[in-house]
Amino acid sequence: MQSSPKNSKRLYRRLVNLKSANHDRERFGRSGFMGLFGQRVDLLDHYEKKLEVIEDNVRAEQSSCLGKEVGAAFVSFRTRFAAASAIHMQQGVNPTQWVTETAPDPEDVYWPFFSASFLKRWISNLVVVVACVLLTVLFLIPVLIVQGLTHLEQLEIWFPFLKGLLRIAFVSQVITGYLPSLVLQLFLYVVPSIMIMFSSIQGYIAMSQIEKSACIKVLWFTIWNIFFANVLSGSALYRVEIFLEPKNIPAILAVAVPGQATFFIAYVVTSGWTSTSSELFQLSTLVSNFIKRNICRKYDDEFEVPSVPYHSEIPRILLFGLLGITYFFLAPLILPFLLVYYCLGYLIYRNQLLNVYAPKYETGGKLWPIVHDSMIFSLILMHVIAIGIFGLKKLPLASSLTVPLPILTLVFNSYCRRRFLPMFKSYSVESLLKKDKEEQNDPTIASFHERLATAYQDPALLHGGYSGNSASIIAPLLSTAEVDA
């Protein structure tokens, strides 16, 4: 059933476009595969009929569901306190049978996993974790193969007809000097989308949860494949091996990290400054729009306002934080460059947040713990490097005096987890009851409850109205009395 609402939505949009566009040329087309085969028909009639059939099917399936038990449901409560007590307490004797979660905003719901069982969500979570670890650890293998291919001799052997072209100095310079890093950047550019895809099959029921989870994935991917890949500059398996011998980590980092100081200062300028500035141009949206309009000739009037891509922006900003914290005592020259980056970032993101992006949902500050964790990790990495460097410079006293620092940082972290993290997870009873009391005498609550009954519906089903029984579309599947009981 999942595909039919999607189909109906696409059909509905195409129908609206056809109606508004009055070209006769576009009204007629072929009904077969990709509009190339089949007999010539009036597309308007054709699509209307198709849509009616799909909607009838959906209705039929909905009515056949009516008697069945529903796997998942939205339950509304009269007070915030009652809702919270339902969320935070284990409902059934079997803790995996009745799983309660806060309902996301109506526009934020991600339907595919909505009625999935605990076991299905747990297994898909497991699969995604494994896939993510594999991608993060083995990411550099395809990149290394691509980089290996750009050795000119290899290319000349494989593609002899290119020999003349490759002998030109300019072309060879571009291919050997520019192409490998371009390939790496392109691969990195795709990673946030891959992580979003991973997170979306992980069993979350809200787009915001998916984006938060993708943000964490991209962050660790970035730290592993940009910071550690450049610092340790070996194969992925070599890096994994280093982390399997924790005793040697400080010494290895102390040798490797200072060597890459100039590279990372350059990285702040080349990647940091440019990526932040290119935010202003929204290059990818521009290019995709250009292609759509001029090549695919699709005049889609519904231009959606983009939402903030937290999952790709936050990890990048945090990576520069990591660079600042780990390099400030090794190569203080990095600091002015970072300062310029952050000032630029403040100006540009302020503009983007106010004038360009429209938030799709309230994050409620839920991304902040990621920032906190990343800072704690950076601090501990800095301590470890310091221990290694003091050891390298034969200052055992300084080295052992630095050992309490990471421990103290971890203690601070554990305090913060007890003191501040609960506030990101749930609202306190104090604030819930305050809000509940305020709303008791609010006259708008009745209309809010009315709207609530129809708020949570798969948006694909809301565009209908072609088949006769349009009233039943808005009515929820179960009557309110049934839900309350």
Added chain:
Amino acid sequence: MQSSPKNSKRLYRRLVNLKSANHDRERFGRSGFMGLFGQRVDLLDHYEKKLEVIEDNVRAEQSSCLGKEVGAAFVSFRTRFAAASAIHMQQGVNPTQWVTETAPDPEDVYWPFFSASFLKRWISNLVVVVACVLLTVLFLIPVLIVQGLTHLEQLEIWFPFLKGLLRIAFVSQVITGYLPSLVLQLFLYVVPSIMIMFSSIQGYIAMSQIEKSACIKVLWFTIWNIFFANVLSGSALYRVEIFLEPKNIPAILAVAVPGQATFFIAYVVTSGWTSTSSELFQLSTLVSNFIKRNICRKYDDEFEVPSVPYHSEIPRILLFGLLGITYFFLAPLILPFLLVYYCLGYLIYRNQLLNVYAPKYETGGKLWPIVHDSMIFSLILMHVIAIGIFGLKKLPLASSLTVPLPILTLVFNSYCRRRFLPMFKSYSVESLLKKDKEEQNDPTIASFHERLATAYQDPALLHGGYSGNSASIIAPLLSTAEVDA
């Protein structure tokens, strides 16, 4: 104020003993230090006066507290559901300000940390964790020193007057062969008490929580200082160093573990069988009672029924489980000895639980997760040893085919944590509401609520009744109306 209730309790008991004993010899004594100095007085009068003074002080302090804010309180609810919703939801905006916990049984309350703030409990928790880790890691150092001292030449140099004695074959055999392991056993015998002491200053408010936490501490202490100390047979720091290089762990264990098979088979007999059998004799209680009656001449008629010493028994049983799981494929000869141990254990503990021990509190199965965790740890240790042994025997295929096993065990563990652990932490709403409904029409509930008002009192304050205002002793500090508001 903490010491005066204790004093008053001790005084009260001594007074009761004096009254019941009609010896004139005991009624008169000296009032000074340890009954040795000071003038000769009638002890009955003397103690009665002292008790009255202490009780008046307590009363005065209680009444001075009446206006002040109380740091902690027992709050009772009309329904189980209401109580659970208060426990599981964060109450104040600051999550460390109003901390809610399930109240332990009235006899189970541990008062010293009852009104301690979150910060005080957190810090004492931290201190105890550090102390525990230090004790566990550095435990063998004092033992090694003692064992080093028993080298005869060393002893002869240090105590020349023993030279003649040490030359006797029997004495020297006892000292070199028997004393070191006796010292080690004595040290090990003290550990559960030390861990109980550690746990009691960790900030818990119930004896059951203290015992559970001590049980975990003793378990890890036992695994580290019996299993790993014998397997790796080096200094504590050498063992710590091994675990800092995780890559080499399988290889090192594969060499070391099989070498100790005969030792552990003997250990099952010497330590397992004897300790279980000696349970029947309750040796420590017997000896301490003998000393009390015949040397200190204290005829304490109140003989308390002992409670099950979970914190010393469970870790020992789990250690033998660990031995069975890790050795069954290296030295299957251990299995019949373990079978005898467990059969003996079943018979003896069944008798002890039914006829000797009286449970002080309902554990509610809360110790089971410790058993589960220990089993998972044993399984993973077994897998790791298997990987190492296959590697040692040059069977790389078998070795790498074993690698998924620990991962699958961890996945199974994570599933169990989601599926079963919540049931050990709290009751489900389903079962709470069922119980609540059953009790709605129960006529005994009213009298239960009455008893509840006076159930939770520092037991030291209940023995009073010497000063005039005995009615006010039973009345709670705050009236019921105030608590409800």
